[in-house]
Amino acid sequence: MLSPSPWPALRVTYFVTAPNQADLDARVESLLLEQTVELPRVALRDKFVLENIVGRLVSVEAMDADKHRVIIDFPIIATADDPAQFLNVLFGNSSIQEHVMLADFDLPSDWPGRKKTLPGPQFGIAGLRKIVGVPERALTSTALKPIGLSNERIAQLCGLFAQAGIDIIKDDHGLANHSFHPFIERVRACQKAVRDSNRASGRRSIYVPNLTGTPSVVLEQLKVAQDEGVGAVMIAPMLMGLPFLTEIVAQHAKVPIVGHPSFGGATRIAPELLYGKLFPLYGSDATIFANFGGRFAYSKETCGRIARAMTQPSIPGLTPTLPMPAGGIKYSQVADVLSFYGREVILLIGGGLYEAGDDQALRTRAGEFVRHVAEFKK
Amino acid sequence: MLSPSPWPALRVTYFVTAPNQADLDARVESLLLEQTVELPRVALRDKFVLENIVGRLVSVEAMDADKHRVIIDFPIIATADDPAQFLNVLFGNSSIQEHVMLADFDLPSDWPGRKKTLPGPQFGIAGLRKIVGVPERALTSTALKPIGLSNERIAQLCGLFAQAGIDIIKDDHGLANHSFHPFIERVRACQKAVRDSNRASGRRSIYVPNLTGTPSVVLEQLKVAQDEGVGAVMIAPMLMGLPFLTEIVAQHAKVPIVGHPSFGGATRIAPELLYGKLFPLYGSDATIFANFGGRFAYSKETCGRIARAMTQPSIPGLTPTLPMPAGGIKYSQVADVLSFYGREVILLIGGGLYEAGDDQALRTRAGEFVRHVAEFKK
Structure with missing residues (x-):
């Protein structure tokens, strides 16, 4: 083990599986080199490179028979203050090695380029709560779906949910420019529906359109949506590219960003890191992730860690953001889910409402969902 | 099983693990719904949606005790002719389900929006061969590395490799705007080095800079690089977002694109599909992937399938592109690797050259590598 790194260090934790000590040593040495110099140590002849670019091993700790917690310091200068190169240093080539999982990272406290490179979310919990006018209780959310309806029908559903009092009414992530x-027509129709409902109710429900396409298309959609006065927009950063998100936040977005996990994959990145830390760091104000007990496989413990990573960010100065557990939450589970996450959460129920039946039943169930959350005392 | 789909279908193959028949049935039903409507079947009340949006099961076939090949037709209209939504339909939410692996897909032959949505590579094998002036033999390539050298030193290495006769001299993927x-200075210095060498030798070696950053930064870098006359550019589509690649190719690139696998992860997408089919379909003219027997885990069979997917694309009308196996190819393995891939390949050796020693040894080994490939007869 070396002495502490002489430069501001990006401290990265990997879980490395290896059947024996020799393989473990080789895999750790490979990690030290792969993320920056990508050369065998014998081929490193430049003094500056050896002293300032190669990773430094902090610790190796056995987790079980063949799994090890490996902590490495990489010089923050290796990231070039570039949000894409930052991911490269974290998990570029090593992502292709099946024995490596990216578990966590800590930014150096003295990284002058941090705010320029990764500005983080603009709104976060406080900003979102202000927009929907809900200072304390958990927020409610549902999705407009499925793909294939008419805009008229989608806007009708949007109005129905707004009248029922749901705070955040978002497009399903599959709603593209079909x-x-x-x-454009969908955004206009849905905005009109929430405006009309809000005017009548005095509430501040928001409609959140899904932005999708190549970067220039997404930026056009963002402009249209903002001109129409939407309360937030949704983006799937793993589809669009995480670096693009920072550009949207720093240069274009005047409203909060809801991050969607689509294409996030079982990428060998710990979900609490990918959704709980990376999405917010790249600018997501509220992040959707697969809740426990639904259609996806995360455990209760993992979901708790994801949520805590968002509401209590470990990165100093990073704005707290809202967890948005989803993916098969049944209407009957609302109380359990609320007890688990507490009030700093957006409860997103889609299918669990739509299952209710016709519009009358849907309206009733949506209203009950809203009341349930409003009346919940932990 | 239903009758064949009544609409042009995106036919997708998934590998689904399930411990028993009931779980398998539930997981297949979930796949049919998750990728488009994302609602329980009971909540689907719209006739158009039921007939035209929901996936149709084509077949389920046991592969072994708990692994099954599941083939599903999705209506191509669900993709909205949007390259991001296309990925959503292929593997959006299901990517988060650990029991599902995306194995393959086939485009419908009658998709009017195909060329607009996914134009594919502009240059491919023929275009790249023309640029480097090598009609028949395998192409040679190496990387400029490591991060941390001066531009002067990088350009010196670039010149050395060009003089040794290497066709494609690329930035390491970690070389950002450090x-x-x-x-800008790096591109100018390296371009000068290859120009000077080419003028003396009569060869047409090219320098390939790595583009990295947010979309607007990448487009600026592309412009600079093209203005300086580079022969191709390199991009890591999984870092930048695959949809961005289509925009680069359709609207900005006048040179071939080399796709880099960084952040490609063990994403539960079969590597022959991700690198062999998706990267080219999104516009990559040559794609780097982890060769067998190196620092990464792909088998010889997988690498063969990746290479064949590129050189003999199964998508009608898609330009054939060049496989670029890499990642720990030793100098001593060149003959074996050549025998395996044949001549439609770019052999990329980095560390295996740099290990040689000082510049004299490096020049000698690079020259031998070039001769070896030139003289190879299958």
């Missing part, structure tokens, strides 16, 4: 529900 | 080797 011919049967083109983006 | 303060110690800023992008």
Whole structure:
């Protein structure tokens, strides 16, 4: 083990599996080199490179028979203050090695380029709560779906949910600029529906359109959506590229960003890191992730860690953001889910509402969902 | 099983693990719904949606005790002719389900929006061969590395490799716009080095800079690089977002794109699909992937399938592209690797050259590598 790194260090934790000590040593040495110099140590002849670029091993600790917690310091200068190169240093080539999982990282406290490189979310918990006018209780959310409806029908559903009092009414992530529900007309129709409902109720429900496409298309959609006065927008950063998110936040977004996990994959990045830390660090104000007990496999413990990573960010100065557990939450589970997450949460229920039946039943259930959350005392 | 789909279908193959028939049935039903409507079947009340949006099961076939090949047709209209939504339909939410692996897909032959949505590579094998002036033999490639050298030193290495006769001299994927080797000066210095060498030798070696950053930064870098006359550029689509690649190719690139696998992860997408089919379909003219027997875990069979997917694309009308196996190919393995891939390949050796020793040894080994490939007869 070396002495502490002489430079501001990006401290990265990997879980490395290895059947024996020799393989473990080789895999650790490979990690030290792969993320920056990508050369065998014997081929490193430059003094500056050896002293200032190669990773330094902090610790190796056995977790079980063949799994080890490996902590490495990489010089923050290796990231070039570039949000794409930052990911490269974290988990570029090593992501292709099946024996490595990216578990966590800590930024150096003295990284002058941090705010320029990774500005983080602009709104976070406080900003979102202000927009929907809900200072304390958990927030409610549902999705407009499925793909294939007419814009008229989607806007009708949007109005129905707003009238029921749901705070955040978002497009399903599959709602793109389809011919049967083109983006611009959908945004206009849904905005009109929430405006009309809000005017009547005095509430501040928001409609959140899904932005999708290549970067120039997404930026056009963002402009349209903001001109129409939407309360937030949704983006799937793993589809669009995480670095793009920082550009949207720093240069274009005047409203909060809801991050969607699509294409996030079982990427060998710990979900509490990917959704709980990376999405917010790249600018997501509220992040959707797969809740325990639903259609996806995360445990209760993992979901707790994801939520805590968002509401109590370990990165100093990073704005706290809202967890948005989803993916098969049943209407009957609302109390349990609320007890688990507490009030700093957006409860997102889609199918669990739609299952209710016709519009009358849907309206009733959505209203009960809203009341349930409003009346919940932990 | 249903009758064949009544609409042009995106036919997707998943490998689904399930411990028993009931779980398998539930997981297949979930896949049919998750990728488009994302609602329980009971909540689907719209006739158009039921008939035209929900996936149709084509077949389920046991592969072994708990692994099954599941083939599903999704209506191509669900993709909205959007390259991001295309990925959503392929593997959006299901990517988060650990029991599902995306194995393959086939485009419908009658998809009018195909060329607009996914134009594919502009240059491919023929275009790249023309640029480097090598009609038949395998192409040679190496990387400029490590991060941390001066631009002067990087350009010196670039010149050395060009003089040794290497066709494609690329930046290491970790070379960003670092303060110690800023992008613009690096591109100018390396371009001068290859130009000078080519003028003396009559060869057409090319320098390939690595583009990295947020979309607007990458487009600026592309412009600089093209203005300086580079032969191709390198991009890591999983870092930048695959949809961005299509925009680069369709609207900005006048040179071939080399796709780098960084952040590609063990994403539960079969590597022959991710690198062999998706990267080219999104516009990569040559794609780097982890060769067998090196620092990464792909088998010889997988690498063969990756290479064949590129050189003999199964998608009608898609330009054939060049496989670029890499990642720990030893100098001594060149003959074996050549025998395996044949001549439609770019052999990329980095560390295996740099290990040789000082510049004299490096020049000698690079020259031998070039001769070896030139003289190879299958």
